[in-house]
Amino acid sequence: MGFNLRSAIMANIQGNSEDQVEATILDAIQNGEEKMLPGLGVMFEVCWKEASSEQKNELCELISQGLQG
Template identity: 65%
Template structure:
């Protein structure tokens, strides 16, 4: 029996307002708990699939700057 974590996370946040999504992200980042990382990854995947090439490049640049 396998558990579809991605599907469960998407179902959990489906239909959330922009404010609810922001609260979810802030809670995950501020808590620093490792169990929140898969959820952030799924949210990032949703963003990436819907972002323009320019938006993707901006995110890549911001992340690379943050890693220096």
């Protein structure tokens, strides 16, 4: 029996309000704990799937700029 981390994370955050999502992101960034990275990854995946082509381009640009310096 395998454990699907992505499904577990989705079950945990599904239905969260915008404020709850923001609090989760801020908490993960401020605490800098490695264990929060999979959750952020799943949240990014949700964002990516919901984004338009233009929004995806903007996200890639923002990430690329952030990695420059």
